[in-house]
Amino acid sequence: MGGTAQYLHAGFILISIANLVVIALLIVVFVLAVTLRRPEKSRISTIEATPDTAGTVGEEAANAEVRP
Amino acid sequence: MNLTTSIRERVRTWMPLEDLLPDHLPAFVRSPAYFFGVITLSSLVLLIVSGIVLAAFGPQWWHDNPVGHFVNSVHFWCAEAFFFSLTLHLWTEFCKAAWRHGRRLTWVVGAITFVAAIGTAFTGYLSQTNFDAQWIAVQGKDALNAVGIGAFFNLMNFGQMFGFHVFLLPLLLVLLVGLHLLQVRIRGVVRPFASTRKAERAEELLWRGARRKKAQAPAATGEVEPRPLPSDQVRYYRGIRMMPYDLVREGLVALLAVLVLVLVFAGIFSSADEPPLTLQQYAQQNPVGFVTTTMGGLSGTGSIAQYGPPYNTGTGSVQSIGPISLQQVAGVTIPIDVAQVYVLEPLTIAAQTDTQLAAALQTFTRASAQQQTAWENAYTDALGQATVSNGHVVVPQGDYGPLPAMMDQLLTLGTSGALDGLLLRSGGFYQNDFTKPLLFLSEDALPARAEQLNMLGSQWGMMNSTGNYPGQSWLWLYTFWYQIPPYNTAPNADVLVWVTMAVLTALLVVFPYLPYLNRLPYYLGVHRLIWREYYRDRRAAQAAGGTGLAAESG
Numbered sequence: 001m002g003g004t005a006q007y008l009h010a011g012f013i014l015i016s017i018a019n020l021v022v023i024a025l026l027i028v029v030f031v032l033a034v035t036l037r038r039p040e041k042s043r044i045s046t047i048e049a050t051p052d053t054a055g056t057v058g059e060e061a062a063n064a065e066v067r068p
Numbered sequence: 069m070n071l072t073t074s075i076r077e078r079v080r081t082w083m084p085l086e087d088l089l090p091d092h093l094p095a096f097v098r099s100p101a102y103f104f105g106v107i108t109l110s111s112l113v114l115l116i117v118s119g120i121v122l123a124a125f126g127p128q129w130w131h132d133n134p135v136g137h138f139v140n141s142v143h144f145w146c147a148e149a150f151f152f153s154l155t156l157h158l159w160t161e162f163c164k165a166a167w168r169h170g171r172r173l174t175w176v177v178g179a180i181t182f183v184a185a186i187g188t189a190f191t192g193y194l195s196q197t198n199f200d201a202q203w204i205a206v207q208g209k210d211a212l213n214a215v216g217i218g219a220f221f222n223l224m225n226f227g228q229m230f231g232f233h234v235f236l237l238p239l240l241l242v243l244l245v246g247l248h249l250l251q252v253r254i255r256g257v258v259r260p261f262a263s264t265r266k267a268e269r270a271e272e273l274l275w276r277g278a279r280r281k282k283a284q285a286p287a288a289t290g291e292v293e294p295r296p297l298p299s300d301q302v303r304y305y306r307g308i309r310m311m312p313y314d315l316v317r318e319g320l321v322a323l324l325a326v327l328v329l330v331l332v333f334a335g336i337f338s339s340a341d342e343p344p345l346t347l348q349q350y351a352q353q354n355p356v357g358f359v360t361t362t363m364g365g366l367s368g369t370g371s372i373a374q375y376g377p378p379y380n381t382g383t384g385s386v387q388s389i390g391p392i393s394l395q396q397v398a399g400v401t402i403p404i405d406v407a408q409v410y411v412l413e414p415l416t417i418a419a420q421t422d423t424q425l426a427a428a429l430q431t432f433t434r435a436s437a438q439q440q441t442a443w444e445n446a447y448t449d450a451l452g453q454a455t456v457s458n459g460h461v462v463v464p465q466g467d468y469g470p471l472p473a474m475m476d477q478l479l480t481l482g483t484s485g486a487l488d489g490l491l492l493r494s495g496g497f498y499q500n501d502f503t504k505p506l507l508f509l510s511e512d513a514l515p516a517r518a519e520q521l522n523m524l525g526s527q528w529g530m531m532n533s534t535g536n537y538p539g540q541s542w543l544w545l546y547t548f549w550y551q552i553p554p555y556n557t558a559p560n561a562d563v564l565v566w567v568t569m570a571v572l573t574a575l576l577v578v579f580p581y582l583p584y585l586n587r588l589p590y591y592l593g594v595h596r597l598i599w600r601e602y603y604r605d606r607r608a609a610q611a612a613g614g615t616g617l618a619a620e621s622g
Contacts, residue, residue, distance in 0.1 A: 001337045001536040007522055012551045014527050018538040026152065030159055033100040034597045046095040046309055046602040 082299045088253045093313040094305055096602040097257055101164070103322070104157035105252075110323040111150035112245060114330060116238065118143040123234045127197045131341065140341070141334035144537075147189055148333075149326055151542050158182060163594035165587075166258045167580035168268075169275035170298050174251040179577040181244040186542060188241055191233035193540065194223055199342035200534055203518045205229075205502075206510035207525060214387040214562035216394035219378040219401040224507070227500030256301045259308065260599040261590060263606060275304070342521075342534035347491070347505055350513040351482025356454045358482055359461050359475045361511045363451065365410040367444035372507050373406040379507070380404060387560040389567060402503060409504055414481055414490045415474055425477050428470035435469065443469035459483065525550050545572070 006017040015023075121139050122130055129136035158178070167175035193204050205223040212218035222228055262268035275298065296303045351358040364370025374384030378401045386395050412429070419426035432440065450463035460476055481487040491504040506514075515524065523529035530547045533539035549555045549565045558564055580586050589595060596603060 001340075003536060005522065005532070005534070005536050014522060016522070016532050016536070016539065018533070018536050019531060019541045019544075022148070022152065022538045022541050023544075026155055029152075030156055033103070033156065033160065034163070034594055036100055037098060037601075046098075046599075046605050 081297060082254055083250070084299070087256065087299060087301050088250075089315065090253075090256075090301075091312060091314065092310040093315075094257065094259070095309040095311045096260055096599050097313075098311075098601070099598045101160040101598045102257070104153045104160055106319055106322045107153035107326060108150060108157050109245065109249075110319065110326045111146050111153055112241070113323060114326060115143065115146040115150055116242075118146055119234065119238070127195075131197070137338070137341065138334055141337070141339035142330050144339040145330040145333040145337075146326075147192065148538055149330060150185070151189070154182060154185060155542065160598070162579075163589050163592060164258060164598060165261075165589035165595070167586070168258050169255075169271055169304070171251070171255055171258055172276075172580040174248065174255065175580050176577055177244060177248045177251060179579075181241065181248055183573060183577075184237065184241050184244055188233065188237040189540060189542070191229045191237060194229040195226070195233045196341075197226065197344065198340070198534075199344050199517070200340060202344050202506060202509070203514055203523055204530070206506050206514055207518070207523075207529060209510075210385065211562045211566065213378060213385070214395055214560070215566045216398035219395075219398035222378075222402060222501070222503060224503040225501045230500075254299045256304060259304070260602045261595060263610070337537075340533050340535045340537040345509060345513055345517060346485070347482055347488045347508065348485040350509060351479055351487070354513070355456050355459065355461050355479055355483075356451060357512050357516075359454070359479055360448070360451050361508065361513075362411055362475060362478055363444065363448050363471075364511065365406040365508075366412075367441070367448060368407065369448070370406065370511055372404070372511060378402045380406070387563045389560060389563045394563075404504065404507065409491070410508055411474070411478060414487055415477060417490065418477055418481060418486075422477065425473065428473040428477075431470040432474060439469070443467070443471050447471045447475070526556065545569070 001018070008015050008017060008020055118139055122136075122143055125133075125136055130140035131137065161175070161178070190204075190208070194201050194208075208223050209218055212221060212223060259271075262271055274296065347358075361370065365373055368374070371384060372379065374382040376382045376384060376386040377395050377399055380400060380403065386393055388395070412433075415425060415429055419429050432443075435443070446466050447463065447468040450466055450468065451461070454461050454463045456462070459479075461479060463472065478487070481490065488505060491508065492499040492502070494501065518524055518529060519527070521532070521534055523532050523534075525547075528544075528547045528551065531539050531541050531543045546565065546569055549568055550561060555561045555564055555568075575582070
């Protein structure tokens with residue numbers, strides 16, 4: 001990376017490829033972060049369980065607690 | 069009143085260990101959008117550790133020793149990881165409107181931490197002792213001088229910048245991060261938005277400190293529960309499923325992941341370290357430019373000679389907004405007599421062993437001001453047709469007085485490297501202030517090199533780096549203003565950009581307090597993605613007539 005810097009020039013925008021990659025990665029990671037879930041835990045209920053709405057499964061569900 | 073008892077009881081009430089180090093968290097935190105805080109913290113820990121190692125061995129070590137340069141690269145990639153995750157943390161917390169339910173000060177401290185981190189990184193770039201550091205110092209000085217800060221915070225003073233970077237600013241940063249963490253753990257993470265605006269409003273009133281007294285009022289009648297303490301997480305998360313969570317393990321995993329990542333990046337990509345430009349190089353590579361810059365200093369026509377505060381009483385670079393010039397208010401705090409510092413003092417020293425030079429100097433200094441100006445103007449004009457022969461600058465015949473002899477000797481001092489040392493002289497033995505040589509180089513040599521590297525202000529220079537390395541991309545907004553009207557044509561562009569950024573930064577810090585605007589995250593709707601399971605389960609509970617909304621009743 002110590003060679004001559006590569007730049008993208010469009011109108012008044014002049015940005016190094018390295019900075020562009022960082023900004024593009026920021027956006028990609030942000031999108032992934034708000035859309036992805038930890039797969040094995042995706043079915044655990046997030047609110048207080050009731051006989052009608054309990055949706056928890058697996059070990060995690062067994063350990064989950066509801067605040068009194 | 070026993071203060072000790074009072075403090076102890078407050079700590080016990082507000083900071084129960086169960087909430088400071090919880091082993092259960094609300095189930096809605098399963099989104100990766102909650103990871104960035106701990107990744108930022110991990111990056112900060114590694115930044116501090118690698119920074120301690122660098123500080124222990126000193127600048128020469130990270131330039132000359134392969135291990136030192138590797139540790140420097142680790143430090144650089146830690147900084148990139150820190151700002152990468154910090155930016156994502158800021159974005160995700162914004163989308164969650166994480167300041168709700170009494171957490172406005174948590175946001176304020178977090179936003180101030182962001183600003184402090186930028187300052188810490190900036191002084192780090194100034195402490196690199198390479199070309200980036202030189203250029204950032206001379207480019208940034210104009211912005212700081214324009215608002216009077218440069219009079220006290222001298223970017224070209226390595227000793228001052230290094231002190232700020234390795235101690236003062238990291239200390240501030242750690243204190244702010246510690247306070248922010250404490251705030252987060254005392255109140256816990258914010259809940260998803262309530263199902264109705266009215267319910268959300270009720271929650272806000274209940275948990276916001278100033279309004280809790282109102283909420284408490286009916287308590288005496290037994291109509292509602294007593295007002296909750298801000299730290300009452302049991303009540304705050306009522307009706308919300310809690311899941312086992314190991315915060316410490318998560319922190320260690322994040323620390324390990326960031327460590328592996330920065331080691332790999334440092335090993336593969338290394339880090340930028342373009343050698344600094346010296347006066348010797350400048351004199352050797354561009355003798356005519358060197359002599360022209362020197363003549364600008366001697367005749368008082370150079371940009372530094374006419375600059376103004378904090379270096380002299382000129383007005384060439386003085387900026388103001390309306391009738392107010394903070395630059396002039398701050399005054400001349402780093403006085404530099406350009407003709408003396410760059411020409412007459414070095415030549416006087418050299419003249420101690422050179423009788424011809426001593427005679428030339430005497431001729432010049434004893435001449436009238438009018439005669440001096442005539443020689444200076446004639447010689448400066450002649451430099452436009454100058455050539456270089458055997459390392460000497462040759463100009464057409466003319467009446468230049470002793471100036472050709474003086475400039476030839478100064479060029480010799482420059483090409484030999486002696487001038488690099490002479491400009492670092494001060495009253496004492498130790499030297500760590502590079503203001504004089506950097507100001508000299510800022511006239512011509514540094515901008516010429518920076519333009520080749522796309523680092524001028526008009527080239528978004530402040531966020532760029534040498535080589536193919538990411539620079540301070542977090543300064544994109546600051547740099548952006550310099551590219552568009554009216555900033556890029558205004559004579560007081562630096563002041564205008566400072567004012568603009570000050571206003572925008574203040575808005576960021578106090579965003580939770582801005583009516584209407586602080587509802588923006590709700591309408592952006594990203595929170596619907598982050599908390600989609602929570603909202604889905606709540607709808608299911610509502611459809612089933614369950615108790616899932618209990619938490620929203622406060």
